[in-house]
Amino acid sequence: MKITEFLNDHILYLDGGMGTLLQERGLKPGELPERWNLTHPHVITDIHRAYYDAGSHVVNTNTFGANSLKFSSEELNSIVKSAIAHARRAGQESRGTQPKWVALDIGPTGRMLKPYGDFDFEEAVSVFAETVRLGVKYGADLIMIETMNDSYETKAALLAAKENCDLPVFVSNAYGEDGKLMTGADPGAMVAMLEGMGADVIGVNCSLGPKALVGVVRAYLKYASIPLLLKPNAGLPKAKDGQTVYDVLPEEFAKDVADLIREGVRAAGGCCGTTPEYIAATVRASAQTSPVAIEKKNLTCVSSYTHAVIFGDSPVLIGERINPTGKKRFKEALKAQDMDYILKEGISQEEKGVHVLDVNVGLPEIDEARMLERAVCELQAIMDLPLQIDTSDPVAMERALRRYNGKAMVNSVNGKQESMDAVFPLVKKYGGLVVALTLDEKGIPEKAEKRLEIARRILTAAEKYGIEKKDLIFDPLAMTISADGNAAKETLRAVKLIGTQLGCRTSLGVSNVSFGLPARDMVNGTFFAMALANGLSAAIMNPYSVEMMKTYFTYRALAGLDDNCADYIEFSSHAPQTVSGAVSEPVGILSAGEEYGSELQRAVIKGLKEQAAQLTQSMISAVDSLRIVSEEIIPALNQVGEGFERKTVYLPQLLMSAEAAKSAFEVIKSHLSGEKTTDKCAIVIATVKGDIHDIGKNIVKLILENYGFAVTDLGRDVPPEEIVRETLRLHAPLVGLSALMTTTVPAMEETIRRLRREAPFCKVMVGGAVLNREYADAIGADYYAKDAMESVRYAEQVNEGLNP
Amino acid sequence: MYTVYTKQYDSPPVDRREILRYAGIRGEVSELEILLDDCLLETLNKLSYRVCFCQFPLREEGDALDLGFAVTESRDLKRHLAGCHHTVVFAATVGMELDRLIARYGYTSPLRALMLQAIGAERIEALCDRFCEELQEEMKERGWKIGSRFSPGYGDLPLETQSVLFQVLDCPRKIGLTLNASLLMSPSKSVTALMGVSNEK
Incomplete structure (x- = not known):
């Protein structure tokens, strides 16, 4: 048997x-x-x-x-x-x-x-x-x-x-x-x-x-x-x-x-x-015990490495921001393989309260499969939200699903045979909750009944692959009302029909509904409320939208999903304070007799992040942004840096200033959007192969960025060939290598050897707890930087050597 | 027959000065106190305090010392264990979540990452102290006392001793502590050590 x-x-x-x-x-x-x-x-x-x-x-x-x-x-x-x-x-x-x-x-x-x-x-x-x-x-x-x-x-x-x-x-x-x-x-x-x-x-x-x-x-x-x-x-x-x-x-x-x-x-x-x-x-x-029947729970859920998110009565928010569509800055980040940007986008959406993160890194110019796999791996390493793998490329989908640490949400399949044949076997093998769009070879039907019909066909096909109903969530597709006044009505009817006729859960990409209209947020928030009232379980949405979050919290309170309205009350106490509001200032931060060149310089020197950003924002329309950098931020940083070198300022204080300066730079960057903010050289930095310590490297990176260098951070445990490849690709005149363990110094030496051979144009500076000047000389480095400020000094030197 | 015991502790008392010292601060810096509070709050429910340990009788074998699970020729370790009849081997960790937090802030705030790193350094030492104090109490009942901690990599005790120690203590299974190919521990905020047990008088 x-x-x-x-x-x-x-x-x-x-x-x-x-x-x-x-x-x-x-x-x-x-x-x-x-x-x-x-x-x-x-x-x-x-x-x-x-x-x-x-x-x-x-x-x-x-x-x-x-x-x-x-x-x-x-x-x-x-x-x-x-x-x-x-x-x-x-x-x-x-x-x-x-x-x-x-x-x-x-x-x-x-x-x-x-x-x-x-x-x-x-x-x-x-x-x-x-x-x-x-x-x-x-x-x-x-x-x-x-x-x-x-x-x-x-x-x-x-x-x-x-x-x-x-x-x-x-x-x-x-x-x-x-x-x-x-x-x-x-x-x-x-x-x-x-x-x-x-x-x-x-x-x-x-x-x-x-x-x-x-x-x-x-x-x-x-x-x-x-x-x-x-x-x-x-x-x-x-x-x-x-x-x-x-x-x-x-x-x-x-x-x-x-x-x-x-x-x-x-x-x-x-x-x-x-x-x-x-x-x-x-x-x-237990001899007299007969086995208890095992019930099908029919839970629609996804999971991360810590917890499951169940799609039930309480709406599930899926953050849509990791997606290059219509975002210039995001596209640039993808092309430059700037993972930091993507990860930060994930972290801030989590802080806004989403339950699942959509991950879409599709761009014609990049290797999507490789990028999606990498994004999934790096996101799941630092945050515990379940991910929604969003791609139309089955190869990328499989690579991401395979490496995903949990049960992923899969976005998406649709009623086209080709789509189902590609996606369902992957969902069967790796597990997953798959978003099914109610469209097929003939497009998106206008009428809700037709969308229901497609949903029914998708269900039948999924069953043939051994995928249960609970592992499908239907997206009956929100269309803009600026083109068709009845578009929202049909979508809402489809949400209701799929829920009542098929007993299936639904999800919508809400913001499509307002495409082409002004003040889209207001339309989105109300449409979201209407959809929830029709039984919607989840929304792919922008968590920075106050209107959407308002709808979410008020809906839960009104629908009896929020005990004592506790979440609503908590939300309402923060909600209105979006951007405006007085600059909050810690008491007693200004000691008597201290003088600063300006308020912004003071904010940077004192390490006041929010204040530095706000002050920059207020100056930016009146003052040339490059002047803000050269006459405000850099002098302030220099003052702190000199203090650090004289040992009157400790490392954490230097970092506080660096982070404040960075928040000011962010404002400037988004103001210039795309224009070059620096003419300093490119620098590649990495923690060498076998070493996973990256705190020191991250500090150096932050400070170098502050001083306007275009830093490409390859991360930690980076093989020599990758460092060489990136140095060649960027033709970077300076490479910074970090190692913290004696056991990984040989990897550093090997990296330097290969750089010398294949990228002889670049200088190499090294740093890390196990190194000193003699050791650095012995492994053939050009420079040993004992701390972040020294690395800046050397980088300036290299940069000046390029433009005498 | 030998047995590996495991213990799980509540958070030992926090030494703020020590954390700031690990963060590289040697004096009073009031604005960093707020950051420290914030970081401590964030780690509050993210750390676990686990220890696994095992006791072996010691036996001299000519120039070498039989630790009960390995034979060592390390002179420094022998000196450290001189006059002892047993050794207690232990591994301690504050868990994986701190590594994740540190990695996460590596992207958004190196300052916070640095502070969390310092917290981890202080926490793991505090855990070891806590475990040793408790063990000392138990030993006292038998008229024994324990000596100070000695870790693989100290003096002439090779770092490779880690592998044997991990095998004996079954660290991955007992406390979720692993060793990688370059003998680095993961979670990173972890300690392994040996201590001598001798008679009180």
Whole structure:
């Protein structure tokens, strides 16, 4: 019988701990337990047999850490082969008469994925894939991915399993006392991602005893539509008379687990500290229990590495600003691969309160697939909002979906066969909530009924690909009322029809409705309100629009979605203060006797960000902006910089001034919009390969930008070839390299060597905690900058050398 | 048979002067106090304080010292553990979220990133102190005391010791702490160390 069929109407018993039992039998500290498959075959077989004797249907092979990071491929092959054979033999020898299966056990690699570790996602996939293929080759019945405490690594393992076998895949995560994975995911996020990718059974193991896991288990039961597994520890280890004992004994463990089986857990066993005795007790305690039916939850949701966003009664706001359409500055940023600009756009939308971020980086001149993948990776590294992957290029869509750490929103599919054939297989494979536009080969129908018809056809097609209704959200397309007075009415009717006739959720790109009209915000806000009243679940919108946010907060208060109107009250207390308002000034900031050249200079010197921006804004119409730079900002910066060099100003104060200066520059930049604000040279900066420290590099970048240099920041852990490539592309006369660890200085040296060979025109300055002047000379750098101000001095020197 | 224990702590008391010192400030700078408050508030619910540790008996083996999980020839470590009968090995981390915050502000405010970095440096030390104080109390009951912390990379103890230590303590599983190929820890605000255990008198 197939295990998935068995699960339909039985409780499935799993095995218990392996590591603790091996230690009792003499496994030494630091010894790799997987090797015991080869050196102590009888011990392993005995343990498996004891679990089958105790009533386990499934035992996990002793392959928790069996991967190519720890073993050579020959040894890995022998380990997996023997491990499966031991489990199989144990099943044959056991006196138990229950159906028995062997699970290929896969634990975490112990490495952190990029960007916070150095382990590449695709590398992780291929490491897991190798073990999976061996498991298939030697006859495992299922794959058990377990004790995963990082959502991204879990995804890599599940993807590897799905791409390399047709076996059932069980996925189990290890939660801390805070109810989250070590890297932050809560149960809702994991359920969304794992179900989306097609895991057969999901659940929870390790970390804690059964009582401490009740909260997590209940959260799984609330969200999951597939069977749930549970393998808790026997509580926590305690030292007692020189012995280690776990504080939950078999009978108590069994009772607690049986209680959770009665709440809906479908597959149960144990983890650290549990023994065959625990499993036997659990089987006894739940013998009279019939399995609880598993309900389809039909949740429409997306997730990030921390949490899920569910599309329900409360409207979901999708920030639309990461999109080059109609934005000159954004297009420039994309062409220059200026990730900072894109990331900042993401961060500020999050601060405005959106729930999901749309990410569109499509531009004819750039490699969209590469850019979209990069944008998704970098955004998800620094913020926890679920992303909406917005592209019409299936290649870009797949690359972004693959790297996405969660269940993404996918924008979009439509009623054209070609679109559905391209998008649905990706959604099926990687999971996702797909936005479906109600248009087809014939365009956008005028009448709502026709749009409903297209929606119906899309639903049917999705079903053929195995995509459920809950994973589609329809966008019946807002059209401008400036062209057709009835456009909004038809869209609103379509929202209502799709909701009531199909029972599906809807989303709209709201702002299209006002195209061509003045004061578009007002139209958008009211249209949004009307759409919500017709049952709209989500809007792709501009969170900087006060009207839209007003509608959002008032709607929630009026619709009974805001307890005690708390969010509304909070919003209203901030809402009216948009741009105007008095300059707020910290009390006592001006000490007596101090004199400054001007108010703006004072703001920069004192590090007052908002004030510096406002003062610049007020000056800009009257004073030439380049004069503001040369006569106000730079002298102020110089004053602070000199103080820093004399050690009367500390680094944080220098940064406060630099950030204030930067906010003034932002104002000037947007005023000039596109015109060149500087004639200083280009500088490429990077933290070298292998090094992930970038605070120092970021400081240098900020200060260099302040002084008007065109800085291209390649980020951290940058390979030499990339630095060379960019230096050549920009013909940059100066390259700044940073390294913080002795171990990465060789990478710096290598980078310099290659620059000398391939870009002999450039000077190289270096900095970082492990360097000094002698060391810098030894690795062939032109200049050692001990701090940010020194790097400015040297950059000025290089720049002047260019234009004598 | 050896057991790795794990502990999770609430936030240890904050030493503001120490944070400002890590940020490079040697005197009174009133305008930075506001920023510090703000950063502390932001990290309040983002840090976790986890430690895993294990105790081993020590045994001299000629010139080498058997640590119970590895044999070392490091003279500095041997000196550090002289007169001790056990060693406690531990790993501590304040978690991943701080790294994310620091990276995030790397884009929008290097000043804030610097301050968060300083907070992380102070927090991880405070966590280690807290753990050691507690351990000292437990040791006292047995008439034992613990010595100061000694980390891989100190003196002549090679940084490569990290790999063994991670293997023994099972750091990724116990506290979510990982080691990369260049022996760098992630989350970055983390510490591993050994301490000697000796008789009180």
